[in-house]
Amino acid sequence: MILVNKKMARKVSTWILDGNHAAAQGVKLSRVQVIAAYPITPQSPVTETLSEFVERGELDAQYIAVESEHSALAVCTSASMVGARTFTATSSHGLAYMHEMLHWAAGARLPVVLACVNRAIGAPWNVLNDQQDSISQRDTGWIQIYARNNQEIIDSIIQAYKIAESVYVPVMVCYDGYVLSHTEMPVDVPAQEDVDRFLPPYKPHTILDPANPKNYNLVTLANPRVNAEGVLCHGYMELRYLLQEALQNSRETIIRVGREFGELFGRSYASMFWEDRLDDADIVIVAMGSLAMEAIVAADMLREAGYKVGVLGLRVFRPFPKADVAKALKKSRLVVIFDKNISYGLEGATCSEIKSALYGSSVRAVIRNFIVGLGGRDVKARELVDAVNKSLLSVKEGDLNKEYPEWICDI
Amino acid sequence: MKTNAVNMTEKEYLLPGNRTCPGCALSLAYRHILKALEGQVIVTVPASCLTVLHGMYPVTSVTVPCVNTPFASTAASATGLVAGLKALGKEGVTVLAIAGDGGTHDIGIQALSAAAERQNDFLYICYDNEGYMNTGNQRSGSTPLGAISGTTPILGKQQNQKDITAIMEAHGIPYVATANASYPLDLYEKVRKARMIRGARFIHVFTPCSPGWSFPFSDTIKIGKLAVETGWVILYEVEDGIFRLTSASASIAKRDNLRPLREYLMEQGRFKNITEEQINELQGWVNTRWKRCLDRAVNL
Numbered sequence: 001m002i003l004v005n006k007k008m009a010r011k012v013s014t015w016i017l018d019g020n021h022a023a024a025q026g027v028k029l030s031r032v033q034v035i036a037a038y039p040i041t042p043q044s045p046v047t048e049t050l051s052e053f054v055e056r057g058e059l060d061a062q063y064i065a066v067e068s069e070h071s072a073l074a075v076c077t078s079a080s081m082v083g084a085r086t087f088t089a090t091s092s093h094g095l096a097y098m099h100e101m102l103h104w105a106a107g108a109r110l111p112v113v114l115a116c117v118n119r120a121i122g123a124p125w126n127v128l129n130d131q132q133d134s135i136s137q138r139d140t141g142w143i144q145i146y147a148r149n150n151q152e153i154i155d156s157i158i159q160a161y162k163i164a165e166s167v168y169v170p171v172m173v174c175y176d177g178y179v180l181s182h183t184e185m186p187v188d189v190p191a192q193e194d195v196d197r198f199l200p201p202y203k204p205h206t207i208l209d210p211a212n213p214k215n216y217n218l219v220t221l222a223n224p225r226v227n228a229e230g231v232l233c234h235g236y237m238e239l240r241y242l243l244q245e246a247l248q249n250s251r252e253t254i255i256r257v258g259r260e261f262g263e264l265f266g267r268s269y270a271s272m273f274w275e276d277r278l279d280d281a282d283i284v285i286v287a288m289g290s291l292a293m294e295a296i297v298a299a300d301m302l303r304e305a306g307y308k309v310g311v312l313g314l315r316v317f318r319p320f321p322k323a324d325v326a327k328a329l330k331k332s333r334l335v336v337i338f339d340k341n342i343s344y345g346l347e348g349a350t351c352s353e354i355k356s357a358l359y360g361s362s363v364r365a366v367i368r369n370f371i372v373g374l375g376g377r378d379v380k381a382r383e384l385v386d387a388v389n390k391s392l393l394s395v396k397e398g399d400l401n402k403e404y405p406e407w408i409c410d411i
Numbered sequence: 412m413k414t415n416a417v418n419m420t421e422k423e424y425l426l427p428g429n430r431t432c433p434g435c436a437l438s439l440a441y442r443h444i445l446k447a448l449e450g451q452v453i454v455t456v457p458a459s460c461l462t463v464l465h466g467m468y469p470v471t472s473v474t475v476p477c478v479n480t481p482f483a484s485t486a487a488s489a490t491g492l493v494a495g496l497k498a499l500g501k502e503g504v505t506v507l508a509i510a511g512d513g514g515t516h517d518i519g520i521q522a523l524s525a526a527a528e529r530q531n532d533f534l535y536i537c538y539d540n541e542g543y544m545n546t547g548n549q550r551s552g553s554t555p556l557g558a559i560s561g562t563t564p565i566l567g568k569q570q571n572q573k574d575i576t577a578i579m580e581a582h583g584i585p586y587v588a589t590a591n592a593s594y595p596l597d598l599y600e601k602v603r604k605a606r607m608i609r610g611a612r613f614i615h616v617f618t619p620c621s622p623g624w625s626f627p628f629s630d631t632i633k634i635g636k637l638a639v640e641t642g643w644v645i646l647y648e649v650e651d652g653i654f655r656l657t658s659a660s661a662s663i664a665k666r667d668n669l670r671p672l673r674e675y676l677m678e679q680g681r682f683k684n685i686t687e688e689q690i691n692e693l694q695g696w697v698n699t700r701w702k703r704c705l706d707r708a709v710n711l
Contacts, residue, residue, distance in 0.1 A: 033498035034491065062494035067525030071487035074480060074522070078455060078491030081478050084498045086491075100481050208453045208476040208492070210504060217479035220468040227469035 009265050011191035019180035022150040022187050023089065023115045023173070024049035026157030028059050029195040030113075033084040033202075036064040036075035040094040041127045042177040043117040047089055069094040073101035073112070080110040081216065083204040085161065088112070091177060092119035092133045099137065102170075106141025106243060108217055109205065111164030111171070113157065114142075118289065118340075119177040120375040128376020129177040131289060135317075135341040135349045137172070141243050143250055144317040146289040147175040148274065150187045152315075155267060158195055162257045165202050167250045169243070174317075176290040176340075178376065190265055198264050247319045254316055272321035274313035277303075278328055281310030283388065284365075286337040288314035288350055291372070291379060295338070298384035309388070314350055322357035329358065332365045336391050338384065339405070340373045347405045355401070366395045369405035383408055414596045414603075420446040429464045429472035434628025436592035436618035436635060437538050438464060443595040444509070444536060444616075445475060447602035452505045453496075455480050455488040457519065459511040460545045461538070483518045485510045486526035489533040505606050506533035513543045516552035516575050527582035527611040534605050534612045537575060540620035548623040555643075556693055557676075557685035560623075567684050571696060579613040580649055586610075588648035588657075591617040593635025597646055597658035604648075617644045625680025634678060639663070641675040642697040645704050654707040664704075664711055672697050 017025065023046050027035070035054070037047035053059035062079075066072045069090050076086035090098060095116055105112050116134045120126040134144060143163060147153045153175050160171040175181065206216060223235040234242070255270050262268025276296050278284065283302070285295040292313025302309040312328055329335060339348020346352065351369035358365070368391040373379040387408065394402075424445035431438045437460055445452070454477040456462060462479060466472045480488035489508035496504060510519055515537035523535060542560050543549040550560040556571040563569070580587045586608045590598035598616060605612040619635050621628040638644040639659045646660035656664050663669055672694045676682040705711065 034494045036487075036491070036494075062498050064490055064494055064529070064531075066487060066490070067521060070483055071490070071522045071525065074484035074487035075491035075494060078478060078480065078488040079495030079498070080491075082453070082492055082495035082499065082501070084495035086495075101484065104481055208478060210451050210453065210476055213450075213474050213476040215465055215468075215471040215473065215477045215479075218465060218468040218471060219462060225467070225469060231469075233469035 009190055009194040011194065013189045014186050015189050016184050017150055017187040018182050018184045019150045019153050019175050020045040020117065020182070021049055022154040023157055023175070024053070025189055026154040027087050028053050029190060029192060030158055030161045030199060031085065032059070032061055032087040034062045034064070034076065034079035034086045035088070036066050036072040036086070037088050037090065038066050038069050038072050038094060040069070040091045042119060042181045043089050043091040043094070043115070045181070046115060046117070069097040070101055073098045073105060073114070076112045077101065077105045077108060077110050080112055080204070081108070081206055082208050083202065085202040086112050087114070089115035089117065091117040092121050095133045095137060096121060099140070102137055102140035102142060105170045109168040109243070109246070111161070111168055111202070113160045113164055114170065114172045115157065116172050116174045117177045117181045118174055126375040129179050130340040130374045130376070131174070132341045132374070134172060134174045138318055138349065141169065141247070142318065143169050143171045143247065143254070145171065145173050146315060146317060147173065147180065148290055148292050148313055150180055150185050151267070153180065154187055154189065155261060155265070155269065158190070158199060159257050159261050159269060162199050163250065163254055166253045166257070167246050168205055169246050169250060174289065179290045194264060198261065251319050251321060269315070272316040272324050273328070274311070274315055275328060276311035276313065278310035278312065281308050282332055283307055283309045283334045283336070284312055284329055284332045285309065285384065285388065286312045286314065286335060286350060286354060288317065289340070291338055291340060294379055294381050295384060297381035298388065301381060301385050302388055317350070320353045320357070325354060325357040326361040326363060329363050329365065330361070332363065334391055334395050335365045335367045336388050337367065337369045338372050338387070339369060342371050342374070351405065364400065366391065366400050368394060368402065371405050371407045377409065414600050419596070419599060420449055422446070422450070424450055424474050426472045426474065430466060431460065431464045432622050432628070434621040434631040435460070436620065436631050437461060437540065439595065440538055440592040440598060440616050440618055443599045444507070444602050445473070447599045448505055448507065448606060450475055451503060452507050453477070453492055454507045454509060455485060455492060457485045457510050457514045458482045458545065459514050460540070461509060461511070463545060482514055484522055485514055485519050486523040486535060489535065490526050490529070490531045493532050507536065508533055509536045509538065511545070512537060512539040512541060512553035512575070513551045516573055524582065527579060527584050527613070530584065530610045532609055532611070534602070534614070536614045536616055538616045538618045540618045540623060541572065542620070542623050544620050544623045557689040558681045559684060560681070565684070571693065576613070576615045582611070584611040584613060586612040586648070586650050587614070589615045589617070589644065589646055591635050591639055591644055591646060592619070593632045594639070594646065594658050601648060623681070626678055630678070637675040637678060641670045641672045642701045643672060643675050645701065647704060647708070653709055654704070655710045656704060656708045661710060664708065669701060
């Protein structure tokens with residue numbers, strides 16, 4: 001089916017795609033030049049599809065079938081150093097195996113884009129969905145974007161290159177394994193010429209070139225040092241500050257790029273999270289990724305029961321939009337946060353961030369955290385509703401904060 | 412034309428004064444490697460003594476472009492450099508991956524083996540000082556039997572080194588060679604030859620380490636030569652499966668004057684606790700390998 005939208009993008013095709021194929025289409029449309037990846041469930045179809053594009057001559061890229069995820073990201077960082085646009089994809093143990101290189105890519109300020117198809121981590125083995133993998137990498141200096149559906153996967157990947165290449169910070173586009181990766185749904189696939197209008201070619205900040213030899217990522221001391229010309233250059237700590245500053249300032253770029261995307265393609269991403277009926281809500285459900293869609297169903301059910309319930313669907317987890325979140329939650333008396341991850345010994349990661357965002361604000365909401373859906377455990381809207389009802393009892397007790405989260409499981 | 416000190420590239424790419432130890436064989440080898448590549452190179456280097464040689468930001472002792480990469484990733488980084496250059500249509504630059512024995516025999520072998528199997532188009536050089544010298548001399552997969560190190564401090568290492576060049580040859584790559592910092596012309600010629608070959612290429616460069624092996628830093632060249640004269644190091648190259656002994660190893664083979672390994676071992680403090688049994692075992696290992704090389708060499 002071909003739809004024509006004269007005001008904005010010239011051509012839009014609606015395809016039935018699963019999340020992995022949506023990701024691969026986004027990579028192709030972004031004219032990626034070097035792809036390196038290693039098979040892992042449930043990510044493998046992304047790179048299989050990309051290798052097919054390359055072998056068929058539909059995508060002019062170097063495809064490197066590496067022997068590990070560590071090498072996949074090492075290929076991408078070095079290819080990025082010579083000025084190529086790069087992509088890799090992984091899941092779970094693969095992302096964990098990349099950990100060292102994740103730090104390296106961010107530290108070297110390389111705009112690599114990575115698709116993380118969220119999957120549980122062992123032991124014991126489990127190939128199904130939760131978000132423990134990408135959450136475990138939150139302090140590596142990457143921007144993290146979570147998609148709620150397959151349309152957001154393709155759109156987020158295209159935007160990710162524009163964001164990464166503007167702020168020189170790598171971007172991880174995360175989407176739930178199987179729930180999205182292997183579930184087909186209608187996806188509007190933009191035309192190449194429109195994506196070309198949106199996404200300019202990569203302008204690298206470093207070029208390794210014998211005509212202008214430079215040494216990158218040298219041993220760097222804590223304090224600034226002078227170079228051969230007597231100019232004082234940054235120490236390690238200044239370089240780390242600049243990375244933090246880049247992430248702090250990236251909110252503006254993420255929103256601008258999301259707005260520009262909306263102007264061209266009709267789907268605006270000009271916010272750090274999705275809001276559903278927050279205007280009048282005094283009860284807010286917070287969830288990230290596909291769970292945010294399930295939360296909307298739960299909110300519908302609770303609205304029918306007479307509660308003013310809204311949903312805050314986290315889209316960008318790093319940088320974390322503290323001020324935006326505090327503002328969005330200002331009318332809430334109860335915030336129920338569902339996490340598909342756990343920071344063992346504390347609580348779900350998004351719960352900690354939300355609490356941190358509300359400190360010092362005027363919001364005095366009861367906060368409840370539920371750990372759900374680990375290792376592919378099905379999360380039903382009914383269970384979210386029950387959790388909200390249970391939390392409402394706490395509101396009467398006036399108990400704002402609990403020491404530990406509750407788990408929706410059989411213990 | 413045979414290389415000599417007169418016709419060798421005059422230009423220096425390694426500037427005088429770097430952070431390596433006195434008598435560092437790596438410094439000498441690297442100087443000749445870069446000369447052979449005439450500056451048309453992009454280098455990737457993992458954590459190693461070479462990182463130290465390259466200097467501390469914002470000052471460097473080299474005049475070639477270089478990226479530092481994590482320990483296990485040298486060959487993958489080189490693959491990425493090659494892929495990126497190809498994607499951008501840039502030609503005429505050699506990608507050089509250069510790592511120590513820890514970064515090659517041990518933590519980097521997975522990425523190296525995979526890149527060799529993929530026939531990625533770069534030159535990999537392992538400079539071998541037979542231990543983790545940058546971290547203060549711990550045993551590696553290249554430390555010889557009987558050698559004392561930071562992690563074999565009293566008894567010495569109980570196993571012999573692995574033959575990394577044979578491992579790399581088994582990958583069926585178009586060029587593998589061994590070299591030695593004490594024979595810079597041989598090293599220079601091998602790098603120049605490797606530079607012209609496409610595909611994955613591997614050169615093993617023996618680099619004696621004065622502080623790690625406990626010999627006076629004025630003896631680096633002598634130790635390197637003794638290694639060849641006793642057969643501990645054999646200088647050869649295998650080009651498209653054709654095996655040739657080179658330089659001093661070819662001469663020793665023709666004159667049949669291999670010296671006893673003991674002469675090499677006794678010059679180094681790291682072998683002070685080696686047993687007679689271990690010396691005999693090492694001598695046996697050398698004899699077997701030497702015979703195999705004599706059998707294979709087409710130029711004797």
